[in-house]
Amino acid sequence: MIRERHLLGPGPSNPYPEATRALAEPLLGHLDPEFLRIMDETCDMLREAWGTSNARTLPLSATGSAGMEAAFVNTVHPGDVVVVAVNGLFGQRMTDVAARCGAEVVAVDHDWGQPVDVDRVLSAHPSPAIIAAVHAETSTGVRSDIAALGAGKGDALLLTDAVTSIGGIELRADDWGVDIGYAGTQKCLGVAPGLAPFTINDRAFDRRVETPRSWYLDLGMLGGYVGEAGGRAQRTYHHTAPTAMVASLHAGLTRILDEGLEAVWARHQAVGDSLQAGLEEMGLELFAAEGHRLPDLTTVRVPEGVDSAAVRRELLERHGIEIGAGAGAYATSVWRIGLMGHNARPDAALLVLAALEDVLGRS
Amino acid sequence: MIRERHLLGPGPSNPYPEATRALAEPLLGHLDPEFLRIMDETCDMLREAWGTSNARTLPLSATGSAGMEAAFVNTVHPGDVVVVAVNGLFGQRMTDVAARCGAEVVAVDHDWGQPVDVDRVLSAHPSPAIIAAVHAETSTGVRSDIAALGAGKGDALLLTDAVTSIGGIELRADDWGVDIGYAGTQKCLGVAPGLAPFTINDRAFDRRVETPRSWYLDLGMLGGYVGEAGGRAQRTYHHTAPTAMVASLHAGLTRILDEGLEAVWARHQAVGDSLQAGLEEMGLELFAAEGHRLPDLTTVRVPEGVDSAAVRRELLERHGIEIGAGAGAYATSVWRIGLMGHNARPDAALLVLAALEDVLGRS
CATH class of the missing domain: 3.40.640.10 (Type I PLP-dependent aspartate aminotransferase-like (Major domain))
Structure with missing residues (x-):
């Protein structure tokens, strides 16, 4: 199953x-x-x-x-x-x-x-x-x-x-x-x-x-x-x-x-903005250059001393949430969080923020 | 729908x-x-x-x-x-x-x-x-x-x-x-x-x-x-x-x-054999060389004077059955009938034979 x-x-x-x-x-x-x-x-x-x-x-x-x-x-x-x-x-x-x-x-x-x-x-x-x-x-x-x-x-x-x-x-x-x-x-x-x-x-x-x-x-x-x-x-x-x-x-x-293309774009923008604001409120640092950030795919630096893979595993096992590792040289120092398509919803943004806070609090 | x-x-x-x-x-x-x-x-x-x-x-x-x-x-x-x-x-x-x-x-x-x-x-x-x-x-x-x-x-x-x-x-x-x-x-x-x-x-x-x-x-x-x-x-x-x-x-x-691979093969063979026998009983001529015919995909010659595409259209519209045209030079002179995978069943063979008989009888 x-x-x-x-x-x-x-x-x-x-x-x-x-x-x-x-x-x-x-x-x-x-x-x-x-x-x-x-x-x-x-x-x-x-x-x-x-x-x-x-x-x-x-x-x-x-x-x-x-x-x-x-x-x-x-x-x-x-x-x-x-x-x-x-x-x-x-x-x-x-x-x-x-x-x-x-x-x-x-x-x-x-x-x-x-x-x-x-x-x-x-x-x-x-x-x-x-x-x-x-x-x-x-x-x-x-x-x-x-x-x-x-x-x-x-x-x-x-x-x-x-x-x-x-x-x-x-x-x-x-x-x-x-x-x-x-x-x-x-x-x-x-x-x-x-x-x-x-x-x-x-x-x-x-x-x-x-x-x-x-x-x-x-x-x-x-x-x-x-x-x-x-x-x-x-x-x-x-x-x-x-x-x-x-x-x-x-x-x-x-x-x-x-729904309408422009409405869909606006939905992605609003949800991405709220995710990125929430991550910064948690004290996390965004990776992509300011002013050029995608709303649908957010990159965030893994805090010093945190085991990137362990957090992702915990998110998956405890909350059923998949987020991505970084790519290339940033594999262990960046996470990638997508709020795309059907997932570009306020509840998805809230959920991933809450789950990340929960898991980081435990680690 | x-x-x-x-x-x-x-x-x-x-x-x-x-x-x-x-x-x-x-x-x-x-x-x-x-x-x-x-x-x-x-x-x-x-x-x-x-x-x-x-x-x-x-x-x-x-x-x-x-x-x-x-x-x-x-x-x-x-x-x-x-x-x-x-x-x-x-x-x-x-x-x-x-x-x-x-x-x-x-x-x-x-x-x-x-x-x-x-x-x-x-x-x-x-x-x-x-x-x-x-x-x-x-x-x-x-x-x-x-x-x-x-x-x-x-x-x-x-x-x-x-x-x-x-x-x-x-x-x-x-x-x-x-x-x-x-x-x-x-x-x-x-x-x-x-x-x-x-x-x-x-x-x-x-x-x-x-x-x-x-x-x-x-x-x-x-x-x-x-x-x-x-x-x-x-x-x-x-x-x-x-x-x-x-x-x-x-x-x-x-x-x-x-089901078992050998049982699946035997099922395809039995159903293909019965389709091919049924087509010949209807007076149709099989295309592939005898002794080398696939059981899962049967080729049959379109009878003289029959409009190949019209028969396929009628099968689709009247009975919801898709069969294939021939390929290349045989596009209008051969039909291709597959009884493959889930369709390698006696009822599918019976159905396509009966439907072909029905449509050919009308044409």
């Missing part, structure tokens, strides 16, 4: 109840007319969540990390210069993925906990093919200014990781000049992990790699199956879509858009 | 009820001790289903087609000769995927509906790095003799697609000399689509590509997360596992192993 958890770490978060119920609905085939309707509506709703009108907006059949791979494998030609803003684990991962795709990577390193330095990134190379940055760094709890990168990108393509921003904080891919974006379902979208919401505009698609090294993530072939806007009459079979997961994403997106 | 379907095509099939219920259980984080237990047990049960003792046996976080990609991307060094037995769509796809990985592909073409000609495949090249073949061709309903390929492979690695065989018909990866295998969850394993059960032995792993072009499917990195047998103490984070889907696969495998 699985014990219920409060998933208040860096993700997955507890799904919206509608999303969980959809997983258990009768399964549909991937070519069933009813499923194709669900897929089309899902792509439409993803366009809203991304803030884009891109025809090529779809849920890839794998997790967010595969979205990162799809972004680079479809757009990096051998020898292309790719400037990557590295201000956390996921920026770092981008350098690895881009290099495997044959890129000449120019990494612009930052101290972790700091936002992307737009000027340094834009001046890192005179004519990059791609500029890549993470909107919301899951490893550090920092938000960066994607719009400023878009305004200064010149001829480069702007590639953005929105895994921990989509459905939680303001995201306007088209207005900000994002050419290629990927995300995940298991954070603020409030759906189980397993899909990677993806979007690519015509400008990037026209420059794509004709036959990418990946067959599974080949956007040229995938577009035919999901029925790119305007071309829905011709469906071509590519692979068997994970139909239960897509139905669940459909339910999660419906829930979010019923 | 989603209408319930009898999914009697080439997959997905209706999941085992236990597998569906597991999807709706409270979600666990991918690093939760309870989830890691579920993952370990899932890998153990996959070893049984594959007939292998390979430490590196795990569910990849994407669908079966990504399993194919993982198989080649981790093992093909640029310029390697890969002999591919092509006797249907999935053999054909292997040639595309292998070529993208830099292989020199030697395709051994067969008429569709025929099993792999072992002698021709084994003599196609004097020293291939890899010999690849599909065990159960989903596109044609044909079973091939993997053990014979294994016996004659020499120094080559044997790479096998078991998407439509695992959990449905006899599969003994170790006994047959399979070095690398991939499968899907949505056929005879009776779980929704979304994961690719994968196995690779030490012989193949030792020859692997050190830094494969794919980060997402890099087995060297993945092994650390799933806790290869013997090394479970050190878990390293790679990507967020699709925890709901893994829990569902755990439930499906538990159901299968409770």
Whole structure:
């Protein structure tokens, strides 16, 4: 018997109840007319969540990390210069993925906990093919200014990781000049992990790699199956879509858009603010740079002399609460607390504060 | 409201009820001790289903087609000769995927509906790095003799697609000399689509590509997360596992192993035999070569003058039954009927026979 958890770490978060119920609905085939309707509506709703009108907006059949791979494998030609803003684990991962795709990577390193330095990134190379940055760094709890990168990108393509921003904080891919974006379902979208919401505009698609090294993530072939806007009459079979997961994403997106994107963003902001205020009232020190903190994912320093892992274990065993360890060099000195999607609620903020106070008081 | 379907095509099939219920259980984080237990047990049960003792046996976080990609991307060094037995769509796809990985592909073409000609495949090249073949061709309903390929492979690695065989018909990866295998969850394993059960032995792993072009499917990195047998103490984070889907696969495998693998195989055989006999009694002609027919996936010729798509539509709308069109050149001249996993039941065979008779009688 699985014990219920409060998933208040860096993700997955507890799904919206509608999303969980959809997983258990009768399964549909991937070519069933009813499923194709669900897929089309899902792509439409993803366009809203991304803030884009891109025809090529779809849920890839794998997790967010595969979205990162799809972004680079479809757009990096051998020898292309790719400037990557590295201000956390996921920026770092981008350098690895881009290099495997044959890129000449120019990494612009930052101290972790700091936002992307737009000027340094834009001046890192005179004519990059791609500029890549993470909107919301899951490893550090920092938000960066994607719009400023878009305004200064010149001829480069702007590639953005929105895994921990989509459905939680303001995201306007088209207005900000994002050419290629990927995300995940298991954070603020409030759906189980397993899909990677993806979007690519015509400008990037026209420059794509004709036959990418990946067959599974080949956007040229995938577009035919999901029925790119305007071309829905011709469906071509590519692979068997994970139909239960897509139905669940459909339910999660419906829930979010019923509430309204701006209302959802405001809810995340208010709850994150109250969590961060509460942590500071407890005398804890926030890790992410002030003014650049994500409301949906909060990083906080482990107090001197406290055993980070023991506290997390106690939270899990005593209160059924999962929070995250830090990432990379901060594994034992930072905790990550997510209030994302269905968990962006005042009661969840109160609960994790009270539980942390309880456990720290005992240790 | 989603209408319930009898999914009697080439997959997905209706999941085992236990597998569906597991999807709706409270979600666990991918690093939760309870989830890691579920993952370990899932890998153990996959070893049984594959007939292998390979430490590196795990569910990849994407669908079966990504399993194919993982198989080649981790093992093909640029310029390697890969002999591919092509006797249907999935053999054909292997040639595309292998070529993208830099292989020199030697395709051994067969008429569709025929099993792999072992002698021709084994003599196609004097020293291939890899010999690849599909065990159960989903596109044609044909079973091939993997053990014979294994016996004659020499120094080559044997790479096998078991998407439509695992959990449905006899599969003994170790006994047959399979070095690398991939499968899907949505056929005879009776779980929704979304994961690719994968196995690779030490012989193949030792020859692997050190830094494969794919980060997402890099087995060297993945092994650390799933806790290869013997090394479970050190878990390293790679990507967020699709925890709901893994829990569902755990439930499906538990159901299968409770029944017993050999009993499950016998059930698929008996039900497939009765479907095929019934189709012939109706005067229909089976497509796959006699003596090599899969019990779990039956191909049958569309009678002269019958509109293939109209019959499928009528089955769906009148009886809620999905069967499949043919693949490739046989799209309109063949139907594919699957009795897989939970659907490998006498009542499902009876139902599809009666419904086909009803619809054909009206047309």
